[in-house]
Structure formats: structure tokens, C-alpha cells
Amino acid sequence: MKSCDVLIIGAGAAGMMCAIEAGKRKRKTILLDHSEKIGRKILISGGGRCNFTNINTNADSFVSQNPHFCKSALARYTPQDFIGLVKKHGIKFHEKKLGQLFCNNSAQEIVDLLTEECEKVGNRFQLGCKVNAIKNNDQFVVDTNKETYECESVVIATGGLSIPQIGATGFGYDIARQFGLSIVETAPALDGFNFKKEDLAHFAALTGVSIDTIVSCNGAAFRENILFTHTGLSGPASLQSSLYWKKPMPLQIDLLPNVNVVDFLNRMRKEKSKNLIKNVLAEVLPKRFAEEFCEYYKLAGNLSEISDKRLAELGATLKAWQIFPDGTVGYKKAEVTRGGVNTNELSSQSMEAKKVPGLYFIGEVVDVTGQLGGYNFQWAWASGFAAGQYA
Numbered sequence: 001m002k003s004c005d006v007l008i009i010g011a012g013a014a015g016m017m018c019a020i021e022a023g024k025r026k027r028k029t030i031l032l033d034h035s036e037k038i039g040r041k042i043l044i045s046g047g048g049r050c051n052f053t054n055i056n057t058n059a060d061s062f063v064s065q066n067p068h069f070c071k072s073a074l075a076r077y078t079p080q081d082f083i084g085l086v087k088k089h090g091i092k093f094h095e096k097k098l099g100q101l102f103c104n105n106s107a108q109e110i111v112d113l114l115t116e117e118c119e120k121v122g123n124r125f126q127l128g129c130k131v132n133a134i135k136n137n138d139q140f141v142v143d144t145n146k147e148t149y150e151c152e153s154v155v156i157a158t159g160g161l162s163i164p165q166i167g168a169t170g171f172g173y174d175i176a177r178q179f180g181l182s183i184v185e186t187a188p189a190l191d192g193f194n195f196k197k198e199d200l201a202h203f204a205a206l207t208g209v210s211i212d213t214i215v216s217c218n219g220a221a222f223r224e225n226i227l228f229t230h231t232g233l234s235g236p237a238s239l240q241s242s243l244y245w246k247k248p249m250p251l252q253i254d255l256l257p258n259v260n261v262v263d264f265l266n267r268m269r270k271e272k273s274k275n276l277i278k279n280v281l282a283e284v285l286p287k288r289f290a291e292e293f294c295e296y297y298k299l300a301g302n303l304s305e306i307s308d309k310r311l312a313e314l315g316a317t318l319k320a321w322q323i324f325p326d327g328t329v330g331y332k333k334a335e336v337t338r339g340g341v342n343t344n345e346l347s348s349q350s351m352e353a354k355k356v357p358g359l360y361f362i363g364e365v366v367d368v369t370g371q372l373g374g375y376n377f378q379w380a381w382a383s384g385f386a387a388g389q390y391a
């Protein structure tokens with residue numbers, strides 16, 4: 001039996017931040033991971049450059065059954081705090097857009113930063129280690145395929161279900177249930193959409209076409225690109241919307257956010273009445289999309305042949321095109337898992353389970369999910385930092 005003060009299960013973003021803070025408090029801390037490699041999600045994040053925070057972080061960028069829960073942790077560990085750490089390690093970074101900060105070189109630099117900081121405070125890693133059981137007597141006893149650990153605090157930092165190919169598991173949810181904690185229903189998110197069969201027949205041909213739009217869904221709206229894929233819709237506006245979408249909701253897409261469509265169509269009818277409708281639309285939309293869109297809505301012929309009523313309908317559709325997706329793409333592609341350990345079960349100060357002293361949940365396993373753009377790492381850092389002050 002090995003003993004330590006804090007056993008952290010999951011050597012990802014949140015787990016390592018928690019270990020750094022617990023280590024600073026001289027807590028003997030061990031980080032355990034079933035993978036042989038730490039921080040694998042960090043390595044694949046941001047296209048390999050890790051969008052490690054967003055300078056505009058605030059609670060409105062997160063989805064949770066309790067939208068207030070994340071505020072305390074986010075206020076105590078801010079984007080500026082993590083930027084300070086990044087600068088201290090001499091990592092060069094830049095703002096790509098909308099407050100999103102990326103490494104100039106490689107996500108590996110963030111993993112190295114966390115590893116170094118962990119080692120500096122004396123933390124140990126136990127990799128390739130599978131947990132068989134966690135028992136809670138006076139202390140926690142954690143039985144694994146390598147050792148049995150006895151510890152005062154156990155921190156669950158095993159993340160969500162997205163990208164099982166690199167080791168994501170539902171372990172954190174299982175442990176929460178074992179200790180009687182409720183779970184907010186989980187779903188893949190930030191993954192985009194699959195079309196229904198009938199829509200796919202039209203739009204699969206548009207694979208690769210990208211349009212600047214405003215996508216609205218379930219009260220949220222995003223002004224960014226959509227990208228047609230061979231199964232549905234990707235691109236930042238679609239990924240963001242998938243965080244808010246639930247079947248059978250529609251997506252409402254403004255295909256021409258910069259255009260006063262009524263004026264445009266009326267002007268075109270005066271100036272180019274002999275032009276085919278699809279060619280007129282191709283002046284403001286990608287040609288392939290304009291063609292497919294006209295076929296979908298059976299808009300043949302030229303502008304002079306279309307009735308006033310039909311023209312008004314076309315204008316309305318271009319500003320609020322409704323798509324009813326079949327579903328989101330799923331965990332194999334999702335950047336995050338929405339839902340997770342119910343925040344009502346946790347202290348927002350320490351992330352400790354109210355019913356189980358000494359048991360903590362941090363990072364993506366908790367029902368706090370950020371929008372695309374560095375928010376999920378900021379939550380991982382902030383919740384890890386919070387638990388690290390108490391575990």
C-alpha cells in the first residue's frame with residue numbers, strides 16, 4: 001500500500017493544474033493516468049497549437065444547468081493568470097481571433113509547461129495505470145493494476161467522453177454514480193451536424209463550400225463560417241451551435257448577414273430581370289451553393305418570372321434558412337462532452353463533493369462546458385486551481 005495526500009486520476013489539463021497547486025501547498029500528490037502519455041488532448045487541441053485560453057472568458061461562454069456555478073472558480077484563476085505562466089515559460093503565442101490565444105509553435109509547449117511545474121513541486125506521475133476500485137473508509141483506498149494507494153483526497157480529472165480513440169472514458173461519471181452523485185445528461189458537443197437523408201441528397205455535393213453566416217439555435221447566435229461536409233455541417237458557427245442544440249430543434253441560418261436582402265432582390269429584379277435566379281444569388285453566395293439552393297427550393301427560371309410573393313419568401317429564407325439536423329456528429333469528432341457531474345453536488349469554492357468529503361471533480365467531467373475558443377481549457381485551469389487550494 002502506497003500513501004499520499006492527494007491522488008489525482010487523469011493527467012490532463014485540469015488534473016495537472018490541480019497537482020501544481022496542491023504541490024505548492026506541500027501536499028504529497030500523485031497523478032495517475034491509464035494512458036502512457038500525459039496531456040494527449042492538449043496535444044491535439046487547436047490544430048496542434050492549443051488554443052489555451054480566451055481573454056474574453058466570462059460565465060456567459062459556458063453551458064451548465066447552473067450558469068452561476070463556474071463564476072467563482074473563473075474569477076479566482078483568470079486568463080491573465082495562465083498567460084502569466086505561459087510567459088514565464090517563454091512560450092510565444094498570438095491572438096488568432098475573438099480573444100482566442102494559440103501557441104505560435106506547438107501544443108507540446110503547454111504539456112511541457114505543466115509537466116515542469118508539476119515536477120518542480122515534487123509531484124509524481126503513474127502512467128499506464130488502471131483503477132480497479134475506489135473505496136472510502138477513514139481514508140480513500142484506490143486499487144489499481146500497479147499499486148494500491150491510500151490517500152486523504154481523490155480528485156477525479158478524467159475528462160469527458162469525446163475522442164475515445166485517444167483514451168476518453170466515462171470513468172468520472174461512474175465514480176460520481178458510485179458515490180451517489182447525480183449526472184446531468186451527457187451529449188457530444190462542438191462537433192457539428194449530420195443532415196437528414198433528404199437534405200444530404202442535396203447538400204453532400206457541396207462538400208468544402210464555406211459561407212459566412214449567423215447561425216442561431218436555442219437562444220444562442222454565432223457570426224462565423226459554416227462549412228459543408230460529406231455528412232452535414234461543420235465550421236465554427238456549426239460547432240458552436242452544436243453546444244446548444246437538442247433534437248428536434250432547427251438551426252436558423254442567416255446566409256447573408258451583410259446584405260439587405262429585400263433591397264438586393266428588388267434591385268436585381270429591376271437591373272437583371274432576365275438573369276436566372278441561381279446566377280443572381282451566385283453574386284452574393286458561393287456558386288455551387290446558389291445552384292443547389294435553387295434546386296432544393298425549386299427556384300427555376302429568371303427573376304422576371306418569379307411572383308412578388310415568391311420573391312418575398314426567398315428573401316425571408318435567405319435571412320432565416322431553417323435546417324433540421326438528424327443529429328450531431330458524435331463523440332468520435334466532438335471537442336467536448338456537454339453535461340456531466342451535476343454542479344449542485346459540488347462546492348463552487350473547492351469542487352469537493354458535498355456528500356463525500358475528500359472527493360473532488362474538476363475539468364470537463366463537471367457539467368460546465370465552454371464554447372469553442374479556449375474556454376474549455378480556461379475552465380480546466382480554473383477548476384483545477386480551485387481544487388488544488390483545498391484537496
Ligand SMILES: Cc1cc2nc3c(=O)[nH]c(=O)nc-3n(C[C@H](O)[C@H](O)[C@H](O)COP(=O)(O)OP(=O)(O)OC[C@H]3O[C@@H](n4cnc5c(N)ncnc54)[C@H](O)[C@@H]3O)c2cc1C
Binds near residue numbers: 157
Ligand atoms: C480535437 C480537440 C481539440 C480541442 N481544442 C481545444 C482548444 O484548442 N481549446 C480549448 O479550450 N479546448 C479544446 N478542446 C477541449 C479540451 O481539450 C478539453 O475540454 C480539456 O482537455 C478538458 O480537460 P480535462 O483535464 O478535464 O480532461 P482531459 O484533458 O481530457 O484529461 C483527462 C485525462 O484523464 C485520463 N483518463 C480518462 N479516463 C481514465 C481512466 N479511466 N483512468 C485513468 N485515466 C483516465 C485521460 O487519459 C486524460 O489524460 C479540444 C478537444 C478536442 C477533442
